[in-house]
Amino acid sequence: MQLRQACNEGILIPWRKQEPEAFKTAEELITTDKEGLIFQPEPGIYGDVAELDFASLYPAIMAKYNISQETLGCSCCTDHTVPEIGRHTCRRRDGLIPRVLRPILKTRSEYKKRMLDEGIPAETRMNYKQRQTSLKWILVTCFGYLGYRNARFGRIEAHEAVTAYGRELLLQAKEIAEGYGYRLIHAIVDSVWVYKCGITEKDAMALANNISAKTGIPMTFEGIYRWLMFPTSRTRPALAVPNRYAGVFNNGEIKVRGIELRRHDTPLFIGRAQKEIIETLSLARSPDELYLYIEKSLGIIETYSSQLRDGKIPPLELAISKRLTRRPDDYTHSVDTAIASQSLLARGVRLEPGEEIQIIITSAKDKDPASRVKPLTFSLSDHSYDKEKYLELLLRAAETILKPLGYDAHRLKKILSDQHEICNQLIG
Ligand SMILES: [Zn+2]
Incomplete structure (x- = not known):
């Protein structure tokens, strides 16, 4: 889409991009090379919690603050400063990337609005939902692409400016919520979980509208939880883990992140x-x-x-998926992945690093490492497992x-x- 926009407007597209990252001191690197902001939750169970999400936060930032390869550090302006990292973006000329993004953001928000219309048939609603979701992923990849070395119109400094604005906006959302008597329970990049005794949907929507109005980035109300649980960390029991939770919205919908159920290495x-x-x-x-x-x-x-x-x-129900980090014969310790991939190798099947293997645990504490686990393939004919x-x-x-x-x-x-x-x- 960026290339098409450039062609339509007669902008030259670099044949081979040669724009290495500009020099940074170690201190500058520490200040700028950061991702989104996270507020760690306290482990436990909460009620009266609402979840609010900034809609397409990063693309919305690029559009609103005119972040693009050519707008960053322009020579015509100096006063439009990116928070924390002290660079600036242009105020006089609209960037290429914002020009590409704006119509997508607008179309997505229109589909989201239409989805909520109660008068439309279910099929039409599904249609709008699928369209807005596909646009969402285009917007998500646009942020990653901005930081990609070989992207024709990408630039790492632009990528850093986006996350810097993101952290600032999340802080603003926190302060606005606290100003209305809410307590921040958890926040991660573009979502906040806020608590207030006896909170209603009307309250939460009003808060979302308030944050949208004050930050200029649309914030949507996801729901109020019947209960929301942040499990403790297994390695550090006094702490919870960001983005690891289980909860149930008032309409009965379950939302879980980061726990076993969501992990691909869980049988x-x-x-x-x-x-x-x-x-x-x-x-x-x-x-x-x-x-x-x-x-x-x-x-x-x-x-x-x-x-x-x-x-x-059955074996399929017990299989654990693991990804190979090296070649089977390059493993030096008898980890499960090594044992299973080596027994496949012994039968002439060579897996490469990055490939996945499915494992059955047969006798976890066996003195002979080769007996501890076996590949799922071998379990189909001869199946036993470590109960x-x-x-x-x-x-x-x-x-x-x-x-x-x-x-x-x-x-x-x-x-x-x-x-x-x-x-x-x-x-x-
Ligand atoms: Zn300028």
Whole structure:
């Protein structure tokens, strides 16, 4: 689109771009070479929280602040300063990239508006939704492309200016929200989670409109959560991890990020167990009601663990995807990926770095590394798995969700083994 715009306007396109990054001192590098701003959440469960998102923040910044390869550091202006990093963009001449972006931003916001019209048929709504989503991804890639070395109209300094404005705008959003008595729970690049006792949708929408008006970048209201949970970090239990949460909006829609269920290296079986637990807890209308659904959640864990113990889970359900970081024979330690890719190699299949391998854990603590895991392909004919290890993964996924409610993996394991004992006694 950039090249087409340039052709239409008679702008020369560089045949080979030769514009290396300008020299920076170490201090300048530290100031400018940063991504979006993050406010770390405190681990725990929250109610009365609203999520607000800046719509297409980075492209909107490029359009509003005229950020483009040729507008940055122009010689005709000096007074339009990019926050934090002290460069400026031109005020007199409109940049090429903003000219390309503006119609896309406008069209996307029009589709989003039309989507909300209640009078339209479902099919038309879906059509608008798909169109606005595809435009969204074009806008997202435009930001990355701006920092890409070989992009004809890209420039790393322009890329840095965008994130600098982004950090400033997120701070402004935080301050505006706090001015209205909200407390910031979490924020990440272009989204904020704010708390206020008894918050209503009307309040949250008013806040979003206020932030839009004051910053000049449209902010949309995503929803109010029945409950929102930030699990603790596994390695640093006093902290939560940014962008790792599970929550349920007032309309019942579940939103999760960063937890096992969303990770591609989680076995399907474990992901499904965690999903079922969250679906059960999603019936709670507030954090206080979560306790009503614990018993049922424990039941789900029992069902899944007894299925594991029966040894009948199909291999595909237990496969763990890993990406090779080096060639199979270049690994020096017996990590799972090394063992599995080497056994494939022994049968004549050579994987390259970057390729994925699917692994079944067969005997995690075996003295012979070669027996610890095997590739999924070998499990299709001869299938056995390490029940204890998979149980541990199951309990870990359950712990992510249930620990804030007082159930860590240790306690869950105890409950399971007590249950198991009672069953055995009954059978006996
Ligand atoms: Zn200028």
